[in-house]
Amino acid sequence: MSFRQFAFGLTFAFLLPWTALVIYPFFSMRSVAPVAFDEIADGKTGIYHPKTTGRVANGAQVYAANGCYLCHTQLIRPTYAGNDLGRPDWAGLKADEARGDTRRESNVFDYQAEKFAQIGVNRLGPDLSNIGRRVEALYTKESGASPETWLYLHLYNPRGNPERPTSTCPSYRFLFEEKKITGQCPTEALPVEAPEGTCVVPSAEAEALVDYLLAMKRDDALPASMNPAPAKPAEPAPAAAAAAAPQG
Ligand code: HEC
Numbered sequence: 001m002s003f004r005q006f007a008f009g010l011t012f013a014f015l016l017p018w019t020a021l022v023i024y025p026f027f028s029m030r031s032v033a034p035v036a037f038d039e040i041a042d043g044k045t046g047i048y049h050p051k052t053t054g055r056v057a058n059g060a061q062v063y064a065a066n067g068c069y070l071c072h073t074q075l076i077r078p079t080y081a082g083n084d085l086g087r088p089d090w091a092g093l094k095a096d097e098a099r100g101d102t103r104r105e106s107n108v109f110d111y112q113a114e115k116f117a118q119i120g121v122n123r124l125g126p127d128l129s130n131i132g133r134r135v136e137a138l139y140t141k142e143s144g145a146s147p148e149t150w151l152y153l154h155l156y157n158p159r160g161n162p163e164r165p166t167s168t169c170p171s172y173r174f175l176f177e178e179k180k181i182t183g184q185c186p187t188e189a190l191p192v193e194a195p196e197g198t199c200v201v202p203s204a205e206a207e208a209l210v211d212y213l214l215a216m217k218r219d220d221a222l223p224a225s226m227n228p229a230p231a232k233p234a235e236p237a238p239a240a241a242a243a244a245a246p247q248g
Pocket of ligand 1: 063066067068069070071072124125126131134154158164167168169170172209213
């Protein structure tokens with residue numbers, strides 16, 4: 001092999017994956033055209049607007065700065081790349097009270113409010129694409145704690161939750177402050193033990209992070225053209241089915 005061939009081969013071996021994995025996705029996803037609902041397939045018309053609520057941008061920075069993405073993904077994989085829809089309540093809720101099965105794959109619009117799509121490096125902990133949903137609909141149901149408090153307590157001391165005594169999620173206690181208080185603790189104080197005369201309160205960073213986590217509800221209904229694995233419509237209830245059956 002001549003040096004020329006070697007140099008050419010090396011350049012090609014770098015250029016091809018770089019173009020395919022960096023340049024092409026960058027330009028194809030930089031500005032995504034809006035997707036419209038289809039009257040026949042979706043039963044409604046108009047443009048799909050992904051819903052985002054709360055302070056997302058600041059919280060995304062705290063999430064990145066603390067390396068949450070090292071252990072948590074935010075990517076419900078497409079079925080051809082390993083099905084995530086079967087994992088209970090990661091991709092949405094399996095049995096949402098109002099909407100039934102809301103599970104779906106991730107798409108480019110899910111990350112639009114953020115500078116970077118933090119799809120994650122490893123999956124040591126559960127996927128967080130729909131953590132806001134899970135906390136609100138499942139984790140706080142019995143305890144009666146507010147979703148914010150559930151997340152603050154998890155960040156403060158993951159193993160403090162009696163249901164998760166062996167959690168390996170790190171404690172982010174440095175995102176909280178021990179505030180000197182005379183009299184009663186403020187409403188945002190955590191129900192945890194604190195030294196005499198102090199209360200544990202979330203810092204501005206913890207508040208932004210929890211807002212961000214609660215905003216993660218990436219299971220809104222998509223246009224059928226974007227959703228290759230739509231949830232099956234719920235079975236009609238037996239009473240409704242009986243009423244619909246021909247009489248006589
Ligand atoms: C060293 C890896 C690691 C890092 C870093 C990490 N986590 Fe975790 N996390 C886990 C593991 C493992 C679990 C599962 C155990 C549990 O439920 O506590 C978990 C669970 C969670 C849960 C509960 C999810 C659920 O549905 O039950 C939340 C919320 C969470 N982590 C948030 C965070 C946030 C926010 C950060 C960054 C500030 C973070 N984690 C950083 C490993 C990690």
